[in-house]
Amino acid sequence: MFSINISYTVLRSTRSNLIKSNSIFHYNKVSFYSTKLNNEYSSDNYSKLYNSLTPKQKVIFKTPPSKMEKILKTFTEDQVKQSEYERYLHIKSVQPWLLKFNSPKLVALAELFRTDKPTGTHLLLTPCIWSLTMSSLMMLSGFNQLQASVVDSLCTFGLQTSLFIAGAYIMRSAGCVVNDMHDRDLDFKVWRSLQRPMACGRINYTEAWLALLGLTGLGVAILYFGLPWQCWWLGLASLPIVFVYPLFKRFTYYPQVVLSSCFNWGSLLGFAAILGSYNYADSNETEKKEDLEMEDLPWRSMAGLYVTTFLWCMIYDTIYAHQDKKFDIKANIKSTALKWGSNTKPVLYTMAVIQSLALFDSFNEAGLIGKDRVVSTASVFAFNYLLFRTIYKVNLDDPKNCWYYFKRNLKYGQVITVGLLIEYAYQLFKHKDNETKKLTY
Structure with a gap:
């Protein structure tokens, strides 16, 4: 889970972080990246807000002077004030509780962990929830000749889901820390990342390392002590994919392939977490196995779900990449959006067809298709319809529409x-x- 989240965060931030030249042009033309509060900024509103704050809140509000000299080489003082103004109102809007502590360091740590931007964590968590629920349903149906009781099923599902949720938030935060440590001398040159805590000096390198070690320790503890051993080995299996990432993002047009490969590893881990939590009878039914062997996992259903989530991620991240294609060309950043160009929609349709077949096969193998599984069957067709509708409706030349x-x-x-x-x-x-x-009979 650690490698999955780190690779996702680094991949997701690459485009904005590498746009080092012509940053003011980027700021003027791509205002849709800013918060909706952008139109409210004015020098008068800035002064009113700043003067209304307590001394500690003013420290939270202002950009630390240690980085101002470097920042002002790219942005004007008024642009820095606008970024301060938008950042503070964003925090006040999404996490007002942080400001009640009046702690600049606490606010900076929350920003470092991206607690105010949970979309990435939720997308990461979605394949995990699918696989956890699918495997729990398989246990109720007598997987491997073991039919779990209602109490056992609920307890196992509840525990593993809680661990996956905690792990996703913890390790996505760790990935964000790694990203910001790596790009601390680049982020303040790009408008969208100007106010990131390491870029503007609110968090130093030592503090970031301590935060990363703490998060990594928590993540490894969850993986080692909370999840079955099958999850440990499956998690390690994703590391080679992470290691080849630099080759993909620098020399090929397919960084989305690496992102999709790592980002959806939870579609495999969820099956191992649930099914590996039970003891299974031997064939002679006289002894008990301690756990489930790797080869006994439902690999066809797992593979179908992994292909599904992989292609789904390829589709939505290619749409995401079309937001930045004009700037990616200037920054020499490669992506599927640039590779496929005007042929993007036909390629996306092809992937959507394969994805829909893989999803159907995965659910069918898990026993979740048919008249006795009406709701799960309907959800498969509804999801496929919405995905095809997205490809049809999206305007790949309109950044706002791509983001939507x-x-x-x-x-x-x-x-x-x-x-x-x-x-x-x-x-x-x-x-x-x-x-x-x-019991009655």
Whole structure:
């Protein structure tokens, strides 16, 4: 999970961080990256807000003077004030509780961990929830000749889901720290990342290292002590993909391939987390195995879900990349958006067809397609419809429209999430009813 989140964060930030030249032009032309509060900025509003703050809040508000000399080589003083103004109002809007502590360091750490921008974490978590729920449903149906009770299923699902949620937030934060440490001398040259805590001097390198060590320790503890051993080995298997990332982002047009490969590893880990949590009877039914062997995992269903989430990520991240294509050309940044150009939609349609077939096969292998699984079946068709509709509707030459449909993918993923959870709740109720009938007879 550590490698997944780090690779996602580094990949996601590459475009903006490498645009080092012509930053003022970037600031003027790409205002849609700023918050919706951008239009409210004026020198009078800035003064009113600043004068209304307490002394500690003013420290939170202002850019530390240690980096101002370097920042002013790229931006004007008024532009820096606008970034301060937007940043403070953004924090006040999404995380007002932070300001109540009046702690500049606490606010900076929260920004370093991207707690105010959870979209990436939610997209990362979605394939994990799918695989956790699918495997829990398989256990209720008698996977590997072991039918879990309602209590065992709920306890296992609840525990593993909690661990995955905690792990996703912790390790995505760790990835953000690594990213900011690496790009601390670049971020203040780009408008969108100007106020990042390391770029403007609110967090120093030593503090970032301590934060990273703490987050990494928590993540490894969850992986080692909370999850079955199958998850450990599956997690390690993703490391080679991370190592080849520099080759992809610098010398090929397919950084999205590496992003999609790592970002959706949770679609495999969720199966191992649930199915690896049980003991299984030997064939002679006289002894118990301690755990499930790797070869006994439902690899076809796992592979189908992984292909599904991989291609889904390829689709929405290519749409995301079309926002920056004009600036990527100037910065010599390669992406599928530039490689496919005007042929992007036909390629996306092709991937969507393969994705829909893989999703159907994965659900079918897991026993989640058919008249007895109406909700999960309906969620598959609804998700596919929304994905095809996105490709049809998105205007790849309109950055705002690309951003809109990129964010919509989080809602589209929730269609399957909700469908699976409803199906799981129904099967739990049905399973409980069957247990009652058995006891009655």
